[in-house]
Structures are given as structure tokens and as C-alpha cells.
Amino acid sequence: MPENRLEIDGVSKRFGDLVALDQVSFDVRGELFGFVGSNGAGKTTTMRIVLGVLAADSGQVRFGGAPVDHRTRTRIGYMPEERGLYPKMKVLDQLVYLAKLHGMSTDQAHTSAEHWINRLGLKQRRTEEVEKLSLGNQQRVQLAAALVHDPSVLVLDEPFSGLDPLAVDVMSEVLREKAAAGVPVVFSSHQLDLVERLCDRVGIIRGGRMVATGSVGQLTADAAVRLRITAPQAQPGWAATLPGARVLTEDGATTELELEAGADDQAVLSAALATGPVTEFSRRVPSLTELFRNVVTEETEEKAR
Numbered sequence: 187m188p189e190n191r192l193e194i195d196g197v198s199k200r201f202g203d204l205v206a207l208d209q210v211s212f213d214v215r216g217e218l219f220g221f222v223g224s225n226g227a228g229k230t231t232t233m234r235i236v237l238g239v240l241a242a243d244s245g246q247v248r249f250g251g252a253p254v255d256h257r258t259r260t261r262i263g264y265m266p267e268e269r270g271l272y273p274k275m276k277v278l279d280q281l282v283y284l285a286k287l288h289g290m291s292t293d294q295a296h297t298s299a300e301h302w303i304n305r306l307g308l309k310q311r312r313t314e315e316v317e318k319l320s321l322g323n324q325q326r327v328q329l330a331a332a333l334v335h336d337p338s339v340l341v342l343d344e345p346f347s348g349l350d351p352l353a354v355d356v357m358s359e360v361l362r363e364k365a366a367a368g369v370p371v372v373f374s375s376h377q378l379d380l381v382e383r384l385c386d387r388v389g390i391i392r393g394g395r396m397v398a399t400g401s402v403g404q405l406t407a408d409a410a411v412r413l414r415i416t417a418p419q420a421q422p423g424w425a426a427t428l429p430g431a432r433v434l435t436e437d438g439a440t441t442e443l444e445l446e447a448g449a450d451d452q453a454v455l456s457a458a459l460a461t462g463p464v465t466e467f468s469r470r471v472p473s474l475t476e477l478f479r480n481v482v483t484e485e486t487e488e489k490a491r
């Protein structure tokens with residue numbers, strides 16, 4: 187059991203009749219783990235349970251093999267969705283205060299607060315009250331607050347929302363460094379292109395259940411194959427009745443198809459050639475965004491049944 191593994195094991199939570207989480211399980215090592223799902227899928231609830239802000243009805247959260255309790259929670263750096271800074275406190279004072287609250291000495295707290303202020307581009311803002319900062323800068327302070335006590339785990343609820351591209355770069359770099367240093371980093375986001383680019387592994391939650399966990403490569407390799415075919419002389423709709431294939435888009439001479447598992451791509455090629463020359467025929471794995479859309483569509487279809 188690696189010392190630094192965060193395990194969420196069979197966690198369930200109800201709010202009255204609503205099942206918010208149903209046996210949610212995943213674990214995170216020293217890596218960047220992107221936690222994605224539609225609005226209301228259960229991301230924030232899971233993170234609050236990890237932090238002990240909410241109690242699970244059943245299941246367990248462990249770190250380094252031991253259940254997370256009041257003492258070990260101080261080793262977690264948390265960025266809550268509702269953000270949790272003191273609006274009237276100055277940036278530096280706030281970070282020093284939080285670092286000391288987590289057990290650092292005054293000297294350590296000052297050194298660490300100054301380090302993160304510089305690193306996150308807040309030097310000019312260090313003596314300003316938090317409420318007077320722009321939202322993006324408040325978010326930088328929030329990340330500094332999650333990092334200032336040198337945590338062993340990072341749990342961040344939508345840390346990238348509302349950040350400008352430069353801040354996204356800084357935030358990404360900091361999180362990658364932490365993961366490379368062995369810190370499990372879990373963050374939720376609706377920016378799937380960013381998650382795809384940044385994360386070692388991804389978990390997709392739908393209606394309170396984890397429906398997929400793995401690297402983006404693994405998840406997309408399991409997904410249906412897509413074909414892109416350009417057949418300049420084909421009539422519109424030429425691919426509509428091909429067995430095992432579903433037309434996704436038709437744009438002039440170019441058609442994108444999704445193939446069912448086991449469907450014969452060579453039969454599709456033959457059908458395309460029967461229309462005349464084929465100038466493009468390629469297989470494409472779907473992006474995380476496309477994969478996610480499929481998962482969400484399945485959810486909508488299930489609800490309609």
C-alpha cells in the first residue's frame with residue numbers, strides 16, 4: 187500500500203430521498219486525477235466527504251491505508267466550491283493565518299505564504315483585502331490557501347473556472363509539480379479539453395455513480411471507433427443504411443461515422459469506393475468531450491425510458 191494513496195471506497199450519501207452518491211469508489215496516487223460529471227452528478231458531495239465537511243452514510247475514505255480522520259485531514263489542501271476566504275483580511279495575513287492554523291510556526295508560515303504569493307503572481311496584491319481583488323485573483327489566493335501548509339493531498343473543486351489563460355498555465359504547472367512530487371491531486375472541472383490535456387487519469391461520475399475511471403487513452407480506446415471518409419462523388423446519405431454504422435456528421439463530401447463494436451470497417455470502405463474515388467479514410471479515437479457527451483446522452487436516454 188503506497189503511503190500516499192487516497193482511496194474513496196464505496197461511499198454513498200443520500201439527501202432525504204435523493205441518492206447523491208451510490209457506492210462511489212476510486213483511488214488517486216501521486217498523479218493528477220480529473221473528476222468530471224454533469225451539474226449535480228455528485229462531484230462536490232464526494233469532495234466534501236473526503237474533507238469531512240459532510241459525513242458519508244456508508245463507505246470509507248482512506249489515506250495511506252488509514253481512515254481519514256480529524257488529524258489526517260489537516261494534511262489535505264482543499265479548495266471548496268463555495269470558496270472560503272475571509273473577505274476583509276489582507277492576502278498575506280490570510281495565508282499566514284491559515285498556515286499557522288495547520289500547524290506551521292510563524293516563520294514557516296511567512297516563508298510559505300510569500301513563496302506561494304510570488305509563485306501565483308500575487309506579489310502586487312499581497313497587502314490588499316481579498317474582497318477587493320478580481321474573481322480570478324481571489325481564486326489564485328484560494329489556491330495559495332490550499333497549498334500554503336504544504337499538504338500531502340490536494341482536493342480542488344473547479345480550480346480552473348473563471349481563470350484567464352495565463353493563470354490556467356500557472357495553476358496547471360503547480361498542480362503537475364505537486365503530482366510529480368507524489369501528491370495525489372483530485373480536481374473537478376467542466377473544461378474537458380483541459381482535463382484531457384492535463385490529467386494522468388480521469389473519473390466520470392453520472393447520477394452519483396462512477397461510470398468510468400482510467401487514463402484518457404484507456405477510456406477512449408474502449409469507446410466506439412469513428413471513421414472519417416471523404417468520397418467526392420458520393421450522393422448525400424450514401425452511408426445512412428450501412429450495417430453497424432451510425433452517421434455522426436455529413437459535411438459536403440466528408441462523412442463521419444461511428445462503428446458498433448465488431449462492425450466491419452472494410453465493408454464501409456467498399457461501400458464508399460462503390461460511390462467513386464475515396465480521398466480520405468481514417469480511424470479516429472473520440473476526444474474526452476465526445477466520450478463525455480456519449481455518457482451524458484446515455485443518462486438522458488435512461489431517464490426517458
Ligand SMILES: Nc1ncnc2c1ncn2[C@@H]1O[C@H](COP(=O)(O)OP(=O)(O)OP(=O)(O)O)[C@@H](O)[C@H]1O
Nearest residue numbers: 201204206223224225226227228229230231232267
Ligand atoms: N446539502 C444538500 N442538501 C440536499 N441536496 C443536496 C445537498 N448538496 C447536494 N445536494 C444534491 O446532491 C446532488 C449532487 O450535487 P453536487 O453538488 O455534489 O454535484 P456536482 O457534481 O458538484 O455539480 P456541479 O457541477 O453543478 O457543481 C445534486 O442533486 C444536489 O442537488
